[in-house]
Amino acid sequence: MFRKRTTVVVGAGASSDFGLPLGTALKEEIGKSLNISFRDGQVRTGDPVLIDCIRLVAFEKYGHRNIKEFLGDVRNLSNAMPLAISIDHYLHAHEKNEQIKICGKLAIARSILLAERKSSIWSKEYDQPSLSNGEDETWLEAFFRALNEDVTLDNVDQIFSNVAIISFNYDRCIKHFLKHAIKSYYSIGDKKAEDITRKLEVIHPYGSVGELPWEAEGGVPFGLSDEPKKLLAIARSIKTFSESVDDVEKTERIQSLLSKSKQVLFLGFGFHKQNMDLLVAPNPRSCDSVYASAIGLSESNIARKQARLVGSLKREYHTLDQNFINAKCRDIFNEYWDSLLAS
Incomplete structure (x- = not known):
């Protein structure tokens, strides 16, 4: 005692x-999970669970479940991860962009919970x-x-x-x-x-x-x-x-x-x-x-x-x-x- x-x-x-992942590994996971693309209406890349989460946000904000208004911000976030000190630093740099912040936080939550399950x-x-x-x-x-x-x-x-x-x-x-x-x-x-x-x-x-x-x-x-x-x-x-x-x-x-x-x-x-x-x-x-x-x-x-x-x-x-x-x-x-x- x-x-x-x-x-x-x-x-x-x-x-x-x-x-659990350190900052570099975490931002790599987030970059991959938010690298969202579609082909013929089907998810081609990105995490389907996160896409469903973003659909919920889209419905709250725009009244529909199409995430087209989020794709630009999400792809910018994903592409910027190699340049970021950490995901936290990136979200701080974009603190006035609510869409980037909620998508980044969703990716953090998803990654950490998955990491808990994979942990020793x-x-x-x-x-x-x-x-x-x-x-x-x-x-x-x-x-x-x-x-x-x-x-x-x-x-x-x-x-x-x-x-x-x-x-x-x-x-x-x-x-x-x-x-x-x-x-x-x-x-x-x-x-x-x-x-x-x-x-x-x-x-x-x-x-x-x-x-x-x-x-x-x-x-x-x-x-x-x-x-x-x-x-x-x-x-x-x-x-x-x-x-x-x-x-x-x-x-x-x-x-x-x-x-x-x-x-x-x-x-x-x-x-x-x-x-x-x-x-x-x-x-x-x-x-x-x-x-x-x-x-x-x-x-x-x-x-x-x-x-x-x-x-x-x-x-x-x-x-x-x-x-x-x-x-x-x-x-x-x-x-x-x-x-x-x-x-």
Whole structure:
């Protein structure tokens, strides 16, 4: 169990542990799925499910299900993907074009839900995740071991005390995994495991592909991907950079969590300016230590990221202990186990 107030900031590199696509792979998938063309009235290329979703939008906007008014925007989006830093950056650049934004968000929702189903923690049997060991282990197994240290069945309700998560990803892998991990490790029922997992605060600055069925009535099952009406509702909950900044309540909650944290973990996080802007608050921070996975980064890149962190998390006249490790996300827990779990 974490004994200090801890915030875990999660980026795309963390979800890649489970097989979800990084930015480059995601935009390639989106470019392919929105490369829509027809021949003799039949779909020739593009994702038929997304086409049905766009038909719903066309009916709402124009009163018919013909997507001809959308094809120009959709093809522009598809063709531009090789030039984009990410799909999020592209949608930000076209923030005033509502058709591009909804089509892009539909493609994100569809791709992420498909990726959940293809992930290493999705299992058709009993809708529970597969667990990994050794080289195939993800950071979630290591994280759960840190959570359950000194936690017995008698006080399992407190397993998420002092921990919160800020996930810049759209997927629900974290809560899906942890609910089943608690159920398995403590040999308890679904209802009890769900009640415990609800206590974990997970904030998605850019939204997610929906709450899980046990989190809310009408929730979206893990890996569900082919219901056009549900996909459209999910897409409308996804936010671009500028839309997220405008969500004052969520931004203030993120900054409040960080202001009260004694240690912050960055897992698979790219430290992009738009994301870092959400983590900056005017009030001094109480953070003492930062731990970050930095696999594949050069020393100069790490130095720049450390400088950004000082501006976001450093308390006035206070030394911030920064620990960047050139290793996988799971190795943060193995390398710094004692420090992370100390009082």
